[in-house]
Amino acid sequence: MVFFEGSSDILFNYADALFGGACTSADQGASATVGVQVGSNSANQYSFNTASVADGTALLWTLPSTNPAISVTPASQDFGSVAVGSSADRTFTVQNTGGGTLTGSASTSAPYSVISGGPFSLAAGASQAVVVRFSPTATGTFTGNVSFTSNGGNVSPGVTGVGTASPPQISVTPASQNFGTVSVGSFADLTFTVQNTGGSALTGSASTSAPFSVISGGSFSLGAGASQGVAVRFSPTATGSFTGNVSFTSNGGNVSPLKWTSSGLSGNVNVDLSRDGGSNWAPILSSTPNDGKQVWRVTGPATTLGRIRVCNLGGTVCDTSNANFTIQP
Template identity: 35%
Template structure:
């Protein structure tokens, strides 16, 4: 063979190889991962999900086919047919739902148009089903809702829904929230969780499609109860349609759209609320999503159903623990009049820095939540709250009104309260239609020049029913008031009350947290279920930081299966007293005011700022909680006006200390926390 013939043969070989490669690239090429699916040990009554990834390595052709199980035990969530674009992949989700014990083997039959594998391909699936004996408590976790439908969403947009997982048992339960396949996303609440008895965990799901179609998936919630592993599944579904017309929707009105908390001292809390109103003539279902720390929705979060014209108040608390600027949002999701998924976001803004002044405690509003229970439609029920001036100055303010069916019958409008004076505000609930109603009454007052105007919201809630008689006595609470007497600053005291279910059916509900930082529920609080005749003890701790009177309340609210609701208010009253050896003489402060003690807690030094009305001998002293004097910062005659002094502790242990400021006959006592 000549050199020219050899060269021609090589060129021909290269052309044949290139043609062969070209053929491989332009035809569908299938690969599966895995090709064996092991569901492991499954308990009868449980559901387990596994998935297979179908990939197409072709650079041009589309891979098409179908996946079919040969027995009813294996269900393909995402549909029997598939189309995989070039260089793409598709996940086939399979659920195993056993109906009998024993070993189960089966095959998933995949028919395809690829050229690199014969058709069909048989994917072996295997599971071992155990008896339901010793399967643990299947009702330990209450999941609501157990299925989520996002409605119709335009591609490129999204809709959010929330799922609540509650531990209804009397023991701790650990679990984990799994992941979902796009376009479903778990935006918050995924991963492991631990729930104490009665505690709840909120999961936020997002449906964010990028193309038209009908989508389904399963969210697996696995948990271990009494040593046995279990899995609960929440079905999620949604539809994407680009033909949905974008328009201004008036199904729900949400006002205001921004909650600005201003500047709040670290470690303190401030509340704001927004109102959702159903503007249609039909019942609208939706959900209020969760907010991230340091924001928290205290009242009104989670799923809701609003009757025509009904409102829902959502109370959001801002509790910064460190200096900084914070922002987040609460997403309200619902289906509009065309059953198209909609979302409205309420923006949350707050900050905390060294210039923040302590929250003003001039007025005490109690209670801040009023529950009317279930009222016969067409009748009325009255409740009241009080506004008390506990400061040493006159305070002016304004009591607002509420939307129907709540009416402020007395106490509305402007007011002026002298020291220790109390205003009583009466609010009447007069429903004219059946339903669930909520509202609020704002109490706004003028604070000093440093913090400006402040607003406290009294939340209102009630239900109505056409029944001629409504028995709303579900629980017996004993006692309904807790008195802590005088407790030394820097120490704590506990008091308890009991709740007993007096009905023959389970009750769901819980105990709210106090609004002031001096009280906290240490045991028995949160959300829980009371069995018929069951009694539960709730313990409240009082930890005063200033020598003064503290008034607050907690709410115990419960609902039975028929929707009857009862709420009981437990009032809390206690006094913060100075340590032994310090006679604060009831902390007289007519001509003396403390304007700022910061930073508190402190690490190196703390500045005490105060003002005196007259020229007088001023003494500023520091004591430990046993009454031993630690330091004298000022002891001299001073003229009237603003004063300040800095305490730089050295050689003393971390802990709680008390400052005492004396100006003439006026005395003010407070607490300082020292943390090295």
């Protein structure tokens, strides 16, 4: 009989299987039973029973390990492409495939981080999720490892992800312009500023209708963070009051002014959008000044049943646009 201390295995060999043979004193039939003490007051019994054995028959019993052993799956994680400023999460599973209690922790380095399940204490057979986050701050490919260290061994599965430029996003200020009083035959110029608050290149144009016109900056192509002035001219050809809009359309969204009037309403207001004619609402401006004008960056999905609602912060006083409008894709 051979005891393997490293693996806790036992090898039992039949030197002579013949009754009355060289090992007559061990003629005990066709069964073999081995008892192994595994604690101060406990033991495991392992048996083998067969109708026929031969000289040199070897039986190997593998005893359950009392030592913890770590297993981590999967062997690696690919986070794919993630825009700079955004994040993506993936999960590893750590398990104690041995005995006893497996204790340890998981760690990694930027742009990766362990957001849950970092420390673990697992009984035999137990497992736990370890969530890793990829948060790129620059473009490019990033590879790394998540280090699992424990009293049952260490494992370092790989992680990889690609940081991509965030999509373009348009911003236009101010929300409106007042040209004041201008004599017929004269003109006045005022400027809006269009800015790319996203990552990729923002391209688009600005337009309006008479008696207003865009005299410079009407088309733009702006890198991340860049801005440009858009000059608008008011050239009245008749007396009276004139209102209009400057439409900014781009690959980072479109900007349209929102205007409303109120009486006897103090404090800020909430502005909501419905895409189904007023059945359901989603906020687009929260606690914005009740100044009767704001710039709204239009985003999808497209609809022909758009409506705007302006409410006091308590939601007890509201007014809705009189008709549906279209949001184009």
